[in-house]
Amino acid sequence: MTVMTQGDAAAYLYAEGLMLDRLDFDPWLALYTSDCLFWMPAWRDDGTQTDDPDRELSLIYYRGRRNLEDRVQRIRSGFSVASAVMPRVAHMIGGVQLTEAEEGRVKLDSSFITNVHDVRSRATHAYFGRYEHELVLEDGAWKISQKIIRLMNDVVPTMLDVYGV
């Protein structure tokens, strides 16, 4: 199947969300192309987000899955107190729209809410915003070549890691 339907796309994003909820990082990393973009822009002011990651600050910006592997390594290392008691997370993803679709490549917009219960501090937070995914067909499998996370509530209570958005 070299063309993705809206239904396929939604199922793909739900599957990614579930992997993060389950902290199932190996299959999650395997979803990404080796040269993927993983980007959560910051806010410049009240109403606009940064859009040039080389000249402006992002909350997270990686080009290359290798950097996501570093994030996972830190989480699993046993040497990060922020990752010692793992938060419980549930992703709710909706409003999935195909914005571009061609042979072997699609772009998707969606909305997300993550409910994060920080077990350590007994505090529960909700993060919400929009995803912009680009998926490409690589050796017969759909891979994420780009994920942009537009976080709306960007005043971060203590910490926020890749599994929380």
Place this chain on the structure above:
Amino acid sequence: MTKPFALRDLVDDRPQDGVFRVNRALFRDPDLFALEMKHVFEGGWVFVGLATQAENPHDYFTGFIGRVPIIVQRDGDGVLRCFVNACPHKGVRLIQKLCGNARRHVCPYHSWTFDSTGANKNIKWQKAGCYGAGFDEDNHDLASVAKFGEYRGFLFASLNPNVPSLEDYLGEARKLIDLVVDKSPEGLELVPGRVTFTYAANWKMQLENCSDQYHFTSTHPSYIRILDQRAREQSAEVVQSSIGAADFWQEDASGTTGGTMSFDHGHVLNWGIMPVSAALPEYEHAEEWAQLHGVAKRNWMFNMRNLTIFPNLQIADNASSQMRVIRPIAAGLTEMQTWCLAPRGESAEARRFRIRQYEDFFNPTGMATPDDTVCYEEAQLGMAEQDRPWLQGHARGLTASVEGGNDYSDMIDMKPARSVLADAQLCDESLFGNYYRAWADRMAEVLS
């Protein structure tokens, strides 16, 4: 006036006995916190922002001094002023935006209007208002803060008029601000994009952590491992690191690796030797800076420097360059406003390098700061009232601390009040004493 707290119950400062201890109550007590807001944050100089945040005529930005909302505004002639961001009429916050450009501000509640010098330009239907004589005698302009000043683009204000001049308040620490500003003849700028986070602990946890070399290898081993790995890999794909190239934090480093300095009015520096190498984004200017500023100052510009201007500004020049503003909300809640500071006109390559390192190290969504803020929160739990109220975290370096500076401060003709020259394992904590002495000075009115 009754004094609700006794200093000796809060800070046990007996240098002759080799004792410096801080009571947990300083981090926990809500009554003490309310007094701190009034006397530390609203009772003396605090940092309010950079001049470049309101660069053009009629630009403004908003913020807080303690609990008081403020506006920093540039008028049409380029003069910067600082006002209380509240309409004199009913106290409504005049400007809700973080920043913008406006010649006039109209209060959203009853349309009182002010220009960019803070002068009242219109009181709606004043003539028909049947006001008494008392009203006409009132000043209807926006309230100016008592003191407002700039040092090399860094803006400070005080709600209390009885403070030393800004020059005296910053004192010799100005030379450390120079090291940051002099990185470019065009000065500094904030990289667009601000990052705000909160943590559920007292503001002094952040105050201390910036100057706390002792925590680095304990709190951040997960990040350090990644730095080591990236340094070995040296591939274009991974985010490169400056800290990895320095040994001031490596436990097996020998000789002097850095130290601390304390300045009058509570400012402190924690510093470490960083080689002048391509591991820093500034390397492209190494030769030019040596010619412009001399080799000694150039080398200082490459050193790791964590500077606190008491009580609320921190500039961390290490893995990248960060400006932090501490905003206490409650005894157990603090908001941090953070920006990436950068020299204007640096190359696209250097800027990219600076930003990438910043995100990984400093962001609450990165790989280092979350391990700090979680520790602050865990510390806050341990601040509960208990039989042993005195913390043991301000004692390292006590016997290494000397009056005045050392060879390194002499290199840039800087005269700190006290200094410690350290090897990698000393990790001075005696510099925190400087915070608490300045804290006690500002709190003097309410401490017996």
